[in-house]
Amino acid sequence: MKVVKEGFTVYHNFPIKALSNEVFKAITHPEDLVHWWPLKCTGMPKIGAEYNLFFGEPYNWYGEVIKCEEHSSFYIKMTKSDKDWNSTTFGFDLYEKDDGVTWVNFFHRGWVEENDHFKHSSYCWALLLNGLKNYVEKGIIIPFEERN
Template identity: 30%
Template sequence: MANETLRTVEGRSVLRMERRLRHPAEKVWRALTDPEQLVHWFPASVRLQPRIGGTIEYWMDGEPGGDGEVLEFDPPHVFAITWSGEVLRWELLPADDGCLLVLSHTFDDRYGAASFGSGWSLCVDAMELLLDGKPIDIAPDTGELHDRFVELLGLNDGSAEQTPDGWVVRFERQLTRPAETVWPHLTAEGTVTERSEPKALEYEQSDGRVRWELTEGTGHGARLILTQTGLSSPDDALETWRGRLDTLAAELLNAPR
């Protein structure tokens, strides 16, 4: 997709994505709202009542996958629904050669945005093949698309906070490989104070304490949280760690899933 942005609105993250489609809005609307078409490209099978206030049931691999409500239903312009507390809003705008599809996805986990972005990009690829009447054969993301979204949305930027004990630098990053695959890539560069494979590694340096944590994340990879505390200034640490985490993510692309 194109023109992707990530904003914070009323404390929640909103991912906005656009795609120009060479099909009239009426045809795209059916792909967005007809369960028999949704099953071919949407991440779940859907049962819905096509009206504002209507209920939605999501099914994944034959098992219940959450529920939701229709918030907006304005054929063939706006279709907005909830899914387990998240909001998906699809808007169809006029375009010379068809229509412009605009997706706004509202959720809480900001650092999951790259997983959502790459996933929706592949879903809309599949929908476009459906609209074109072509076989739907979309290869899964190996991690490259995900990491392009990390860069695009600024999710590889760290944060810094000044405390009475010095500056704290923090990075949170969704990875594309599980914790067991990531762990061998972590190294202690100081006196180890905690090692809990494959969850946590902490060590003391002359310029502060470094802590790596690997927790459950979105998609198929671990969520990495890295902090360095006790810094006199955050600038060098922010630049250094960003580069090192970008390198780590690139190395993981060559590791087995």
């Protein structure tokens, strides 16, 4: 029997004191994404749509929306990025568990190697997702240059 290895995955689960529609907007709308993740962004939250995630040259990356369920799930499969990210998919599943609190279950899967870039990206996601939490809960916007 042949064992197929699916790669490595980053996971982060955390609460945000906001309704799921507010969190969904912050993870899908380019005008909100730029407040906690890329420098510039375009895209629409619908299956098959392309997102451009621009982090400054040479990091002008693209991904395709492969799952989009309003207020509950949003996944992007990377289509043009660096060699480590290009085979990956990241996504958010949102669950309102308590009154006014949404739990975010985040993943970034499909990493071919558990290399230094994988480990650094996991760390960066933790920082960025904390930025998402602070943006949604408190309106805090960290300047792009200070996000890593």
